[in-house]
Amino acid sequence: MSDKLKVNTMSDYFAEGKTPEVLFWVGCAGSFDDRAKKITKAFVKILNSINVDFAVLGQEESCSGDPAKRAGNEFLFQMQAISNIEVLNSYDVKTIVTTCPHCFNTIRNEYPSLGGNYKVYHHTQFLKKLLNDGRLKIKGGSYKGKRITYHDPCYLGRANNEYEAPRELIAKLEAELIEMKRCKSNGLCCGAGGAQMFKDAEKGNKEVNIERTEDVKETNTEVVATGCPFCNTMLTDGAKTIEEERKISVMDISELIAKAQDL
Amino acid sequence: MSFLPNIIFFIVLTTSIGYFISNVIKLRRNINLGIDLDIDVSKDSKKRWANMAKIALGQSKMVRRPISGALHVIVYIGFIIINIELLEIVIDGLFGTHRIFSFMGGFYGFLIGTFEIFAILVLVSVSIFWIRRNIIKLKRFYEDSMKGWPKLDADLILYFEIILMSLFLLMNTTDASFQQMNTGNIVSGYIYPFFENYSANTLHLLERSFWWMHIVGILIFLNYLYFSKHLHILLAFPNTFYASLEEKGKMSNLKSVTNEVNLMLNEMGSNPTETIDDNINEVAKFGASDVSDLNWLQLLNSYSCTECGRCTSVCPANITGKKLSPRKIMMMTRDRLEEVGKNIDSNKGVLVDDGKKLIDDYITREEIWACTSCNACVEECPISIDPMSIILEMRRYLVMEEASAPSELNNMMSNIENNGAPWPYNQMDRLNWND
Numbered sequence: 001m002s003d004k005l006k007v008n009t010m011s012d013y014f015a016e017g018k019t020p021e022v023l024f025w026v027g028c029a030g031s032f033d034d035r036a037k038k039i040t041k042a043f044v045k046i047l048n049s050i051n052v053d054f055a056v057l058g059q060e061e062s063c064s065g066d067p068a069k070r071a072g073n074e075f076l077f078q079m080q081a082i083s084n085i086e087v088l089n090s091y092d093v094k095t096i097v098t099t100c101p102h103c104f105n106t107i108r109n110e111y112p113s114l115g116g117n118y119k120v121y122h123h124t125q126f127l128k129k130l131l132n133d134g135r136l137k138i139k140g141g142s143y144k145g146k147r148i149t150y151h152d153p154c155y156l157g158r159a160n161n162e163y164e165a166p167r168e169l170i171a172k173l174e175a176e177l178i179e180m181k182r183c184k185s186n187g188l189c190c191g192a193g194g195a196q197m198f199k200d201a202e203k204g205n206k207e208v209n210i211e212r213t214e215d216v217k218e219t220n221t222e223v224v225a226t227g228c229p230f231c232n233t234m235l236t237d238g239a240k241t242i243e244e245e246r247k248i249s250v251m252d253i254s255e256l257i258a259k260a261q262d263l
Numbered sequence: 264m265s266f267l268p269n270i271i272f273f274i275v276l277t278t279s280i281g282y283f284i285s286n287v288i289k290l291r292r293n294i295n296l297g298i299d300l301d302i303d304v305s306k307d308s309k310k311r312w313a314n315m316a317k318i319a320l321g322q323s324k325m326v327r328r329p330i331s332g333a334l335h336v337i338v339y340i341g342f343i344i345i346n347i348e349l350l351e352i353v354i355d356g357l358f359g360t361h362r363i364f365s366f367m368g369g370f371y372g373f374l375i376g377t378f379e380i381f382a383i384l385v386l387v388s389v390s391i392f393w394i395r396r397n398i399i400k401l402k403r404f405y406e407d408s409m410k411g412w413p414k415l416d417a418d419l420i421l422y423f424e425i426i427l428m429s430l431f432l433l434m435n436t437t438d439a440s441f442q443q444m445n446t447g448n449i450v451s452g453y454i455y456p457f458f459e460n461y462s463a464n465t466l467h468l469l470e471r472s473f474w475w476m477h478i479v480g481i482l483i484f485l486n487y488l489y490f491s492k493h494l495h496i497l498l499a500f501p502n503t504f505y506a507s508l509e510e511k512g513k514m515s516n517l518k519s520v521t522n523e524v525n526l527m528l529n530e531m532g533s534n535p536t537e538t539i540d541d542n543i544n545e546v547a548k549f550g551a552s553d554v555s556d557l558n559w560l561q562l563l564n565s566y567s568c569t570e571c572g573r574c575t576s577v578c579p580a581n582i583t584g585k586k587l588s589p590r591k592i593m594m595m596t597r598d599r600l601e602e603v604g605k606n607i608d609s610n611k612g613v614l615v616d617d618g619k620k621l622i623d624d625y626i627t628r629e630e631i632w633a634c635t636s637c638n639a640c641v642e643e644c645p646i647s648i649d650p651m652s653i654i655l656e657m658r659r660y661l662v663m664e665e666a667s668a669p670s671e672l673n674n675m676m677s678n679i680e681n682n683g684a685p686w687p688y689n690q691m692d693r694l695n696w697n698d
Binding site for chain 2: 004005007009026028030031032033037040041044056057058059061062063065067068069070071072073074075076078079080081082083105108109110113114154155158159160161185186188189191192193194195196197198199200201202203204205206207208210211212
């Protein structure tokens with residue numbers, strides 16, 4: 001228990017009659033998936049290191065509804081969305097940050113017409129904002145001069161037109177960003193979106209994550225950065241399947257920053 | 264007797280324009296078989312006009328692929344510019360004049376000269392298109408759904424353009440008086456020597472033949488549009504105008520569902536944030552199983568698609584050998600819509616159930632479930648078609664009307680329903696990541 005991070009819940013804050021600067025929406029992957037939990041921790045470490053006043057919903061958080069909606073179950077999606085909005089509004093939440101582009105997209109674009117209006121940030125956007133505000137300092141550290149490639153999550157890139165925030169953060173690490181042949185608006189999906197994460201792929205001649213991992217391999221980099229727990233899983237699996245001598249490590253941008261700062 | 268050509272011309276012209284209009288009316292009717300779309304055009308009309316100017320007129324998304332993009336721009340500019348000449352041809356045809364605008368002298372020469380240069384550029388570009396399709400055989404032109412009519416259609420369009428451009432040049436070449444003017448015959452002046460030895464009579468006869476073949480060819484091409492993927496030359500404009508202005512990630516929320524969910528939460532004693540709207544009509548059906556369940560913009564999309572296959576070439580499912588092809592989604596939607604339209608035509612204006620629908624008879628479930636909703640197809644389309652929205656609408660039908668999602672997805676959904684996560688973890692453990 002010694003490495004337990006300082007994390008307050010909204011109800012802790014509420015009990016003290018306070019409101020945090022931002023709500024950190026952890027998401028299902030960030031809460032339960034072993035790999036994604038590390039991303040959650042890395043992001044929290046960064047926030048704590050510069051004393052950002054944040055809280056999580058904890059047991060009051062529930063699935064944003066994205067996979068249900070993309071699978072065609074609008075009922076279930078709206079049940080989730082409306083219940084979540086009720087919780088968020090009861091705490092008078094104004095600003096949300098999340099490490100999951102799917103939660104980010106859904107809360108940002110699909111909650112408003114159901115009564116949930118918030119300023120929603122993807123964690124790379126939020127970190128960029130902290131950087132611009134002079135609150136966060138990023139130094140190159142262990143990634144200085146290293147070759148890093150970046151995989152655009154579809155739900156951050158094409159879906160919400162955010163290609164630059166993650167790249168600016170990588171630049172701050174003083175790493176050399178090597179773009180894949182398919183990047184930014186031409187980026188190839190990892191294969192997880194649209195509820196594919198939860199089912200086997202249809203018959204074909206290849207898995208999408210292998211196709212994408214081969215793009216990574218072509219860049220001859222050791223690190224592929226991304227900003228989505230699902231892309232992370234898919235690329236990690238892809239790297240394992242390709243079984244290269246040269247190990248590809250799949251890292252969330254928040255992990256890169258936390259590691260570079262020795263957090 | 265001397266008016267006979269003018270009368271024939273008048274009849275040919277009005278008949279072909281009339282037939283074209285009758286097909287446009289049919290097109291409108293078919294598109295309006297789609298359900299209403301909740302967009303207020305007046306609210307952001309500036310943005311919409313700008314999009315149309317940039318994407319359709321300005322071809323901004325075509326040049327994402329530089330080679331085919333540049334060639335397309337040439338053919339497109341050539342097409343528009345040479346159509347200016349059409350005005351003169353129509354006036355000449357109706358009133359028996361000859362090159363009525365030639366009084367402009369040097370400027371006329373400049374115009375025709377420009378047309379001639381573009382005619383050559385179009386001929387070259389179209390030939391390269393033909394080579395890409397038939398010799399190089401680019402992969403995106405060769406999936407199963409492109410066999411038969413779609414392949415023939417694509418080739419026919421290229422042949423049409425080659426023939427029309429050649430006729431335009433030949434018509435100018437054999438026009439003795441135009442050649443004597445010696446202004447504007449930048450290209451045809453070089454072909455003229457091949458015809459120099461013909462008698463004046465023969466030359467005139469040739470010129471008249473080419474003139475007639477050229478205009479009749481254009482009118483046939485005009486009427487061919489409705490039956491062809493080439494409709495995009497017209498529909499690209501409304502298509503880019505009405506295309507969604509929202510973030511691509513935003514999927515619409517079904518209002519009818521909101522109402523039911525609020526009712527349900529009310530019964531459960533919860534206090535919904537939204538009030539219940541009694542004015543929402545009962546929707547008989549969720550999602551889409553046939554074209555009439557899609558909205559009119561999706562149907563307009565299907566008529567606008569020119570089957571270039573850029574969408575399919577970037578689709579992660581298609582790239583990895585799955586059956587899904589976003590282009591095929593659009594082609595099948597149009598085919599089914601045409602079938603429904605013909606059904607209505609042959610049954611005195613009413614649709615008689617033919618026992619068929621878009622799902623299963625045209626688009627398989629395997630295709631529908633292979634989509635990763637990555638938006639690559641939407642991003643790629645040069646005229647802002649959205650194949651993904653049709654796929655997701657059909658998923659809604661399969662899940663909410665038929666409850667026939669793949670079993671793994673049913674597990675995922677029951678997990679969300681029972682414990683608020685797509686995996687079987689307890690909501691009470693949501694903070695355990697910090698243990």
